[in-house]
Amino acid sequence: MIGRVDQEVARNRAVWEQASQKHVREYDELLAQAARRESLNADELRLLEPVLRTRPDVVHLQSGHGLDDIDLIAAGARRVVAVDYSVTAATAAQRRARELGVPAYYVAAEVPGVPLTPGLADLVYTGKGALIWMRDIDAWARGVATLLKPGGHLFVYEAHPAVPLWVWDEEQAGIRPDRSYFAESHVNDTFPANGAQEWQWTLGQIVTAVVAAGLEVRVLEEYPEPFWKPDGQEAAVWGGRLPNSFALLARKTQG
Numbered sequence: 001m002i003g004r005v006d007q008e009v010a011r012n013r014a015v016w017e018q019a020s021q022k023h024v025r026e027y028d029e030l031l032a033q034a035a036r037r038e039s040l041n042a043d044e045l046r047l048l049e050p051v052l053r054t055r056p057d058v059v060h061l062q063s064g065h066g067l068d069d070i071d072l073i074a075a076g077a078r079r080v081v082a083v084d085y086s087v088t089a090a091t092a093a094q095r096r097a098r099e100l101g102v103p104a105y106y107v108a109a110e111v112p113g114v115p116l117t118p119g120l121a122d123l124v125y126t127g128k129g130a131l132i133w134m135r136d137i138d139a140w141a142r143g144v145a146t147l148l149k150p151g152g153h154l155f156v157y158e159a160h161p162a163v164p165l166w167v168w169d170e171e172q173a174g175i176r177p178d179r180s181y182f183a184e185s186h187v188n189d190t191f192p193a194n195g196a197q198e199w200q201w202t203l204g205q206i207v208t209a210v211v212a213a214g215l216e217v218r219v220l221e222e223y224p225e226p227f228w229k230p231d232g233q234e235a236a237v238w239g240g241r242l243p244n245s246f247a248l249l250a251r252k253t254q255g
């Protein structure tokens, strides 16, 4: 069992290393996009505003292209230390941050178990396709709690766990016959991580893991809009009747 899981994590990492070449191929477009500060959406900025007003030190787990980091700093963060296991993604994001002159620093490492100083963060930020790559949601939550200072916040903005069930049909909202809300995992069949194994965590499992790690949930909001749509794709499931994303803000209460 341990061997199989390790293999799946290693395979996902290889898929992401490959997929992250996009950040190099499209470096100039992403640089222009970063300068426009459009990565954090209105709900994220609204919920994060009281935290960002305190000039927090941020740790961003699974930072990908890193555009969120540029926005976090523009909105008040003092500094972002960002972690992603793709060396390609971390290197491209570091180059971009340097070119834009923002204090964002990138570490290529696996989550959970990141090699950062415990208690480093006033805010741990993560999301937009992060939790589905966690094999053990309780270990992830414990890792977040370790990184936070007492009184520090966790902010997650993610695809709603029901999203893998949705059929992308323009006319009719539907549920895929091959998926279950309660399945352990499924194979990603859409861009960008096509072929990788996504682990599924229900909203209940995510909230319970966060609480069990010693954090107090302050906000849990669900939204009809997805955070990502493939170019040109439209779907009835995005029409306002179904959940497509959620945000969670939690606070570490003790040391």
Ligand SMILES: C[S@@+](CC[C@H](N)C(=O)[O-])C[C@H]1O[C@@H](n2cnc3c(N)ncnc32)[C@H](O)[C@@H]1O
Pocket: 016, 017, 020, 062, 063, 064, 065, 066, 068, 083, 084, 085, 086, 089, 109, 110, 111, 112, 126, 127, 128, 129, 130, 133, 134
């Ligand atoms: C869909 S991206 C989302 C990241 C970021 N929010 C963005 O929009 O670019 C997922 C990222 O998580 C990273 N990742 C996946 N599993 C990881 C793990 N176990 N440890 C560290 N990084 C991981 C991938 O390399 C990828 O860059």
